[in-house]
Amino acid sequence: GEIGRMGAPGRREIGHGKLGERALSYVLPSEEEFPYTIRCVADVCESNGSSSQASICANCMSLMAAGVPIKGIVSGIAMGLITSGPLDGNHPYTILTDIQGLEDHFGDMDFKCAGTSKGLTALQMDIKIHGVTREVLSEALAQANKARAEIREAIASCISEPRKEVSKYAPKMVTFKIDPDKIRDVIGQGGKVINDIISRCNDVKIDVEEDGTITIYHTDKEMIEKAKAIIDDIVREAKVGEIFEGKVTRVEDYGAFVNLFGDTDGLCHVSRLKWGYVEDASKVVKVGDMLKVVVIGLDEKGKITLSHREFEEKPEGYVEKEERVKKNDNHSSKFHGKPSSKRK
Structure with a gap:
């Protein structure tokens, strides 16, 4: 711990911070996976070992506890070296694991190793001698690997994987893409549509980029999912062959209009309500009924033809009567519904 006046970060703090950042950077999720700014702070109150490696281990645990989906557990250890003379094969030496303050002060090497079970992510070596041999370096790495594995086991016994969700107090977000041509539908004239979504979803924050990227922010995940579902319905397009269970919104002599999703309706012509002849659609369905339908046609204006x-x-x-089919098809194309099949 520091006993002097606390001021701006010094060379030591900056150096240790960069080492810790490098060690953890290889397991951090991408911005698309986790679009948050991450700031890790380690306040070391007392130390008789490597504070930088302790900070790496502690910050790894804090990231998992915070719900950051890191790719693996990172552990670090500081290795030391005590020599009795030149490293020429004639003078014995000792490699130390997890060196303490005196061993660092009187020793000949401070070798920091950090990484996951798959390999190293950061190294830093300070030596007081002219250099180390390949044999010493290899032995130190092997010894550090064993120690790091034991530390990972200790970390896993406390928290083995990242939490599935961030804190309920943390701002949550979801990012997804839509067709850029659909942006105008999401925003609406004068922002009417997007402002309605915001008011219906407890004042969620919605960012819309020119490339169609949409980001929704809120502390309540349910409100985010609700807003996303509304936007998905706005930009969604029915496809031939899709099956829907929709509510009948209007019934005319020539057929029934069925809501598929959002404000999108389709027309199920009277000839498509049953296999036999139906004189009046109102004798088969009523407004409010749930009707299972399949999309059988889309025209250039986006009108949707359904069949039940x-x-x-x-x-x-x-046996299908060919003449009646042609007549019904012509009738259907005329009365699919209003342009765009969107209810205002």
């Missing part, structure tokens, strides 16, 4: 009879049992020996 595929989910009814087909009468034995039923």
Whole structure:
């Protein structure tokens, strides 16, 4: 710990910080996976060993506790060296693991090693002799590897993996992409649509980029998911063959309009409600009924044609009348619904 006046970070603090940052940087998630700013602080109150390596181990645990999805546990250890003379093979030497203050002061080497089970992520060596041999370096790395493994086990016994969620008090966010051509639909005229989403979702913050990247922020994850679901419905497009369980919103003589998602409706023509002849759609469905339908057609204006009879049992020996099919198809294309199939 420091006993003198505390001021701006010194050379030692900056150096240790850079070493710790490098050691942990290899396991940090990408910005797309975890779009947060990360700041780690280690206040060492007392030390009789390597404060930098202790900080690496502590910060690794704090990242996991905070819910940062790091790729592995990082542990660090400081190795020392005591020599009795030149490293020429004629003078014995001793490699120390987890050196203390006196061993660092009187020893000939301070060799910091940090990394995961897959390999090293940071190294730093301070020596008071002219150099070390390949044999000494190899022996020190092997000894450090064993020590780091033991430290990882100790860390895993306290917290073995990152928490699945960040703190409930932390701002949460989700980032996803939409078709840039759909941005105008999400924002709406004069911001009407996006402001409505914000008010419906407890004042979530929504950022929209020109490339279609949308980021939603809030402390409540449910509100984020609600806002995302609304946006997904706005930009979603029905595809031929898709099946929906939708609510009937309007019934006319010629068919029923069914809400598929958001404000998107499609028309199920009266000839597609049942396999047999249906004179009036209102005799088969009513407003508010849930109807299972499949998308069978899309025109240039985005009007959606639906069919329900595929989910009814087909009468034995039923034969489609070609003339009636052509007539119904013409009628269907005329009365699909209003342009864009979006209810205002």
